[in-house]
Structure formats: structure tokens, C-alpha cells
Amino acid sequence: MRATLMYGAGDVRVEDVPDPKIQRPTDAVVRVLRSCVCGSDLWPYGSLPVTEQGQRMGHEFLGVVEDTGAEVSGLKRGDLVVAPFVWSDNTCDFCAEGLQTSCRHGGTWGREGIDGGQGEAVRVPQAQGTLVKLPVAEDSALLPSLLTLSDVFCTGHHCAVTAGVGPRTTVTVVGDGAVGLSAVLAAKRLGAERIILMGRHKGRTDLGRDFGATDVVAERGEEGIERVRELTGGDGTHTVLECVGTLPALHMSVGAVRAGGTISRVGAPQYPEVPLGFPEFMRNLTLTGGVAPARAYIEELLPDVLEGRIEPGRVFDRTVGLDDIPDGYRAMADREALKVMVRS
Amino acid sequence: MRATLMYGAGDVRVEDVPDPKIQRPTDAVVRVLRSCVCGSDLWPYGSLPVTEQGQRMGHEFLGVVEDTGAEVSGLKRGDLVVAPFVWSDNTCDFCAEGLQTSCRHGGTWGREGIDGGQGEAVRVPQAQGTLVKLPVAEDSALLPSLLTLSDVFCTGHHCAVTAGVGPRTTVTVVGDGAVGLSAVLAAKRLGAERIILMGRHKGRTDLGRDFGATDVVAERGEEGIERVRELTGGDGTHTVLECVGTLPALHMSVGAVRAGGTISRVGAPQYPEVPLGFPEFMRNLTLTGGVAPARAYIEELLPDVLEGRIEPGRVFDRTVGLDDIPDGYRAMADREALKVMVRS
Numbered sequence: 001m002r003a004t005l006m007y008g009a010g011d012v013r014v015e016d017v018p019d020p021k022i023q024r025p026t027d028a029v030v031r032v033l034r035s036c037v038c039g040s041d042l043w044p045y046g047s048l049p050v051t052e053q054g055q056r057m058g059h060e061f062l063g064v065v066e067d068t069g070a071e072v073s074g075l076k077r078g079d080l081v082v083a084p085f086v087w088s089d090n091t092c093d094f095c096a097e098g099l100q101t102s103c104r105h106g107g108t109w110g111r112e113g114i115d116g117g118q119g120e121a122v123r124v125p126q127a128q129g130t131l132v133k134l135p136v137a138e139d140s141a142l143l144p145s146l147l148t149l150s151d152v153f154c155t156g157h158h159c160a161v162t163a164g165v166g167p168r169t170t171v172t173v174v175g176d177g178a179v180g181l182s183a184v185l186a187a188k189r190l191g192a193e194r195i196i197l198m199g200r201h202k203g204r205t206d207l208g209r210d211f212g213a214t215d216v217v218a219e220r221g222e223e224g225i226e227r228v229r230e231l232t233g234g235d236g237t238h239t240v241l242e243c244v245g246t247l248p249a250l251h252m253s254v255g256a257v258r259a260g261g262t263i264s265r266v267g268a269p270q271y272p273e274v275p276l277g278f279p280e281f282m283r284n285l286t287l288t289g290g291v292a293p294a295r296a297y298i299e300e301l302l303p304d305v306l307e308g309r310i311e312p313g314r315v316f317d318r319t320v321g322l323d324d325i326p327d328g329y330r331a332m333a334d335r336e337a338l339k340v341m342v343r344s
Numbered sequence: 345m346r347a348t349l350m351y352g353a354g355d356v357r358v359e360d361v362p363d364p365k366i367q368r369p370t371d372a373v374v375r376v377l378r379s380c381v382c383g384s385d386l387w388p389y390g391s392l393p394v395t396e397q398g399q400r401m402g403h404e405f406l407g408v409v410e411d412t413g414a415e416v417s418g419l420k421r422g423d424l425v426v427a428p429f430v431w432s433d434n435t436c437d438f439c440a441e442g443l444q445t446s447c448r449h450g451g452t453w454g455r456e457g458i459d460g461g462q463g464e465a466v467r468v469p470q471a472q473g474t475l476v477k478l479p480v481a482e483d484s485a486l487l488p489s490l491l492t493l494s495d496v497f498c499t500g501h502h503c504a505v506t507a508g509v510g511p512r513t514t515v516t517v518v519g520d521g522a523v524g525l526s527a528v529l530a531a532k533r534l535g536a537e538r539i540i541l542m543g544r545h546k547g548r549t550d551l552g553r554d555f556g557a558t559d560v561v562a563e564r565g566e567e568g569i570e571r572v573r574e575l576t577g578g579d580g581t582h583t584v585l586e587c588v589g590t591l592p593a594l595h596m597s598v599g600a601v602r603a604g605g606t607i608s609r610v611g612a613p614q615y616p617e618v619p620l621g622f623p624e625f626m627r628n629l630t631l632t633g634g635v636a637p638a639r640a641y642i643e644e645l646l647p648d649v650l651e652g653r654i655e656p657g658r659v660f661d662r663t664v665g666l667d668d669i670p671d672g673y674r675a676m677a678d679r680e681a682l683k684v685m686v687r688s
Contacts, residue, residue, distance in 0.1 A: 288631075
């Protein structure tokens with residue numbers, strides 16, 4: 001089959017790889033219908049050292065079950081399913097607590113003999129725990145929104161949930177990428193009435209307004225902090241959803257949050273340390289968030305997508321075929337595209 | 345009257361200062377019965393630059409109301425009261441949320457013309473919001489435990505509450521100082537069944553066991569982390585209560601906490617940054633805590649003290665008179681005393 005490999009920064013290739021087959025009785029094989037490029041794929045795209053063997057790519061996909069191992073129940077050939085961006089048994093103590101990203105028998109797509117999502121098919125370990133059935137047809141117009149349950153919308157939701165967003169909390173979202181916009185939508189869904197979106201790309205912040213942002217702050221750094229404080233009587237917001245992962249974004253978050261408030265981060269940290277010293281201690285700030293256990297949220301979010309109450313799939317503004325994935329990476333890296341969907 | 349001033353590192357003096365008088369209609373004057381030396385007083389005791397005018401000291405006290413301003417209701421001459429370690433109006437939006445440390449009209453003892461607690465009397469601003477009446481006599485044997493509601497026990501309680509300690513959470517307490525031991529007692533009171541106390545001073549950890557610690561880990565650093573992990577099947581505890589404030593204590597906390605868990609810090613941070621980068625993001629760790637809004641907790645904790653269900657006053661292992669306060673500082677700095685109470 002065809003699949004995507006990265007051989008170094010900026011070097012993405014679609015190549016022939018072995019067809020996936022059931023290897024363990026807990027496996028399934030899924031033919032991929034849709035996958036996508038993640039903002040987190042852009043970190044290696046910018047910095048991966050050259051590698052001879054290449055790195056399989058993609059961790060967000062939905063598709064059709066082709067085959068199942070002997071111990072997989074509840075799934076059969078022909079089922080349409082979505083995969084969260086890590087696989088997990090969904091039965092261990094961490095999974096039972098809703099922390100499938102720390103599953104005792106889980107792991108990561110594209111590593112150690114596991115396929116990536118950006119290809120024609122995937123062998124899914126722990127298939128029964130990992131995959132969630134979707135009651136739609138292969139040609140459903142809902143596929144883009146359903147695909148966001150694999151990662152990006154669940155990540156925005158995790159950010160809002162861990163921050164404690166609700167009807168009485170004011171919210172600042174740092175970052176107008178696909179995760180930031182998903183966080184806006186998630187905060188709105190959880191009842192937030194005041195959502196300040198920090199971002200400077202009008203096309204993106206316009207979508208953010210559609211998703212529920214009440215204010216847009218284009219300024220950055222101290223100016224951006226000042227602007228959020230002006231909008232909130234000098235105090236900042238109860239919660240800040242940090243959806244970038246850089247130190248400047250984190251500094252803005254610390255500046256924009258209200259005393260007693262919470263910063264939740266879901267942008268993969270590109271920093272080793274967090275600026276939360278004595279002054280932040282005196283303000284009783286909380287830092288939370290982390291890699292999102294998407295699996296924990298899919299069933300809860302699914303009805304809102306199926307019934308059209310939310311359309312998180314609007315973050316996709318470009319669709320490419322499998323062979324055009326390299327150009328999809330380029331378009332996202334160049335900020336031509338917000339988020340690229342792949343039709344396998 | 346006599347009061348305590350610090351003129352530089354190691355230089356504590358008890359001197360004559362002006363008697364406090366009502367200055368604003370919201371003031372009260374309280375004659376101090378008991379005060380104490382705080383672990384946080386030891387930071388300036390170790391490092392304060394030499395100052396000509398001296399710094400008034402003490403932020404934990406209980407005493408008897410001597411006089412009240414015209415706008416103070418609910419308090420009268422003769423009432424025995426405890427003061428939390430910051431003063432606050434107890435009516436602003438922050439106070440209403442239980443964050444009296446961020447009160448819009450609050451402040452700190454010993455600063456800007458406000459007396460410190462280590463003296464014969466104190467002018468209390470925002471007296472009606474700040475002071476809490478204690479239904480005991482001046483010679484009550486409960487005074488030491490009641491005095492801990494001013495700071496140290498409420499600080500341990502804040503640590504446990506913000507960490508989310510409850511019957512199903514395992515707990516590590518980092519630090520066997522008075523705050524750490526208070527955190528043990530608070531965690532026990534909140535229902536924690538497994539409480540691992542990290543400390544190496546046997547007299548202190550023995551009191552920790554009396555307060556509810558089920559395990560004591562004397563090792564530090566990587567060894568200490570390893571020991572906590574051994575005690576918890578390799579995982580660490582759901583919560584870590586960081587009661588020291590140094591970077592090594594924070595490193596131990598990060599190492600000892602379980603994936604998905606929470607570190608709460610109440611030791612005043614002696615570091616500008618927190619080591620929570622990518623690996624901790626992948627483990628979904630939360631950092632919370634901060635300076636404790638003691639005022640928010642006093643009414644809730646008071647019945648347990650009055651009825652003898654908890655004895656947080658056992659952290660006091662030495663009592664001095666006002667003129668011996670300098671030796672009290674020395675004894676705490678030299679670790680001769682765990683916590684020093686002052687009888688005014």
C-alpha cells in the first residue's frame with residue numbers, strides 16, 4: 001500500500017510499504033477513508049534530522065474495518081470507525097480514569113512497527129478499546145467533523161475541560177490554529193459566554209467568531225496582555241486555553257489569566273520550563289492540560305456532531321489526495337492552509 | 345508598645361513602637377495573646393539586606409479586641425479573635441470566590457504602616473472582614489491550635505484542597521516542616537488513606553505519623569522519587585503536596601506524582617521557573633496551589649479544632665516571650681525548633 005514517511009525536515013514522501021495484516025488477536029485492519037496533517041506534524045517537518053529509514057506519519061484517521069483478530073468483539077468488517085490519536089486498551093486503570101494517553105498497553109501511531117494514519121490502511125492494535133464506531137456511510141458529509149474527533153476537536157475540548165470552562169468562566173484562547181479554534185468551539189459548547197481569541201490571521205479569527213469567540217485580540221506579547229486586561233476590567237480571564245506550545249504563548253497566558261485562574265495547555269511544549277515563580281504563586285495560578293486523551297471524549301462529543309449542533313470539521317480548508325500529502329505539509333507550514341484533510 | 349523588627353539577615357530586635365490606634369472607621373485594635381514565627385520569616389532571616397528603618401514582622405496572631413472603628417459591626421471590645429495572614433474586606437468578588445489573598449481592598453501585615461503580628465498589639469484594617477471570633481477564653485488550652493488557623497494549618501489545608509485530595513487519592517507530602525505536617529493532617533482530615541511523608545527529621549516525621557502519614561520516606565532527590573514509586577507500584581501518587589518552596593523539592597514532586605496527577609505547592613517559591621516541559625505535558629500533570637486564602641477556611645476548620653478532632657497546634661514545640669523572639673528565630677533557623685509560638 002501507499003503511506004507517508006518523513007525523511008527529515010521538509011522531506012515528506014508517499015511510498016510503497018507492506019500491506020498491514022492482523023498480527024495479534026487484538027488487532028484490526030482499517031482501510032483509511034480520511035486522515036489529516038496535524039499542527040504537531042509541523043514540528044518534525046521543521047526540525048527532524050535526516051533519517052535513512054524514514055518515519056511513518058499520521059495519527060488522525062477514520063476508515064472502514066477490513067479485518068479483525070480473534071479477540072476483537074463489537075467490531076466487524078465494514079464498520080466505519082474513528083481512531084483517537086493514541087491507541088489504548090480502554091480497560092486499564094488509567095483508561096478507566098479517562099487518561100487513555102497513559103494506557104498501560106497503549107502506544108503511538110507510526111512507531112515501533114505500527115502504521116501511521118496518512119496511508120491507505122492501518123493495523124490498529126488494541127482495536128476493541130481504540131476504535132469507536134460511527135453510524136454514518138462512507139460518503140457522509142459529516143466525515144470532516146467526525147475526523148476531528150480523532151484529535152483536534154478533542155484536544156480543544158480537553159483544554160477547555162481541564163481548565164474548568166463553564167457558563168460562569170471567562171475564557172482567553174491563545175492561538176488561532178486549528179486547535180485554538182477547536183478550543184473556542186469547545187468553550188462555547190461548555191457554556192462560556194465571553195471568549196477572547198488571540199490571533200492575527202483574519203480568515204482564522206473569522207472562523208473563530210463563527211465558533212463562538214466574542215472578541216479578537218490581534219496584538220501579541222505585552223500589548224496582547226494589555227488588550228485582554230482592558231477587555232476584562234483589568235483582571236484577565238478565569239481561564240486561558242494555550243493552544244500553541246511556545247514560550248511567548250505561555251507568557252501571554254500567564255499575563256492574561258485572572259488571579260485564582262487556570263491556564264490549560266494543549267500545544268506540545270517547545271520549552272523545558274514554565275514561568276510560574278513567586279508572583280504567580282501569589283496569584284494562585286494553576287497550570288493544567290496536557291496531551292489529550294481523545295478516546296475519553298469521543299462518545300460524549302459524537303451526538304453533537306451527528307446532529308449538526310457543532311461543525312468542528314470547518315477547520316479543514318484544504319483537501320488533498322494521498323500523493324499530494326507533501327504539498328499539504330508545505331501548505332500548512334507556509335500558513336496557506338489552516339488544516340489539510342487527506343482523502344485516501 | 346513592644347514589637348518585632350528585622351534589620352537585616354539574622355538581625356531581629358524587639359523595640360518600642362507607637363501604640364496602634366484606630367485610624368479608619370473600618371479598623372480594630374487587637375491586643376495580641378499569641379503569635380508565632382513562620383517558616384516564610386526564615387527567608388528574610390537568611391537574606392534580608394541591611395535596612396536602617398527595620399521591617400515589622402509577624403503575620404499570624406490571635407488576641408482580644410480592644411477598640412473598633414465606627415463602621416465595624418459584629419465585633420466588640422473583649423472578643424477573642426484570630427487574624428488570617430493577610431487582611432481583606434471579605435466582600436469583594438475575589439473574597440466571595442474564596443480568594444481573600446487577592447482581595448481588592450486587602451493587604452499584608454507589617455507593610456505600609458500596618459503593624460506586624462509579633463508585638464503587643466495590632467491595628468487591623470478591614471477588621472470586620474478580616475477577624476474571626478473564637479468562642480474560647482483567654483486561658484483556653486486550645487489557643488495553639490486556634491493560632492494555626494491564622495496560617496500554617498490553613499496553608500496545609502489549601503494545599504490539600506487545591507490538589508483535590510479525597511478518600512480515593514494517594515498523597516505524597518514533600519517537607520516535614522510545620523506546613524508539611526499541617527498538610528498531612530489536612531489530607532487525613534479530607535479522607536486520604538495513603539499519605540507518604542518525605543522528610544528526614546525523626547521527631548518531625550513521628551508527629552507526621554501521628555497526624556496521619558502512613559509511610560515516611562527519608563531519602564531525597566532521585567532516591568526519594570524511587571522510594572515513593574516503589575511504594576505505589578511504580579506509578580507515584582495522585583497528588584503531591586509541595587510544602588518547601590525550593591527547586592529540589594519541586595523536582596521531587598514532579599518525579600513522585602502519578603500521570604494525570606496534581607502537584608500543589610504552598611511553599612513560597614524560591615525559583616522563577618517550574619520544570620514542566622514536554623515529558624510532563626505527556627503525563628498530563630497539573631500544578632496548582634499558591635498563597636493560602638486562610639480567611640476562606642477558618643469557619644470550616646474551626647469546629648474540628650474546638651471539638652478536639654484535630655490538634656494542629658502540636659506543630660508548636662517551643663514557646664517564647666516577646667523579648668525572646670530573636671532567639672525563637674534562631675532556634676527555627678537552626679532547626680532546633682519546628683515552630684515557635686510567642687506569648688505576648
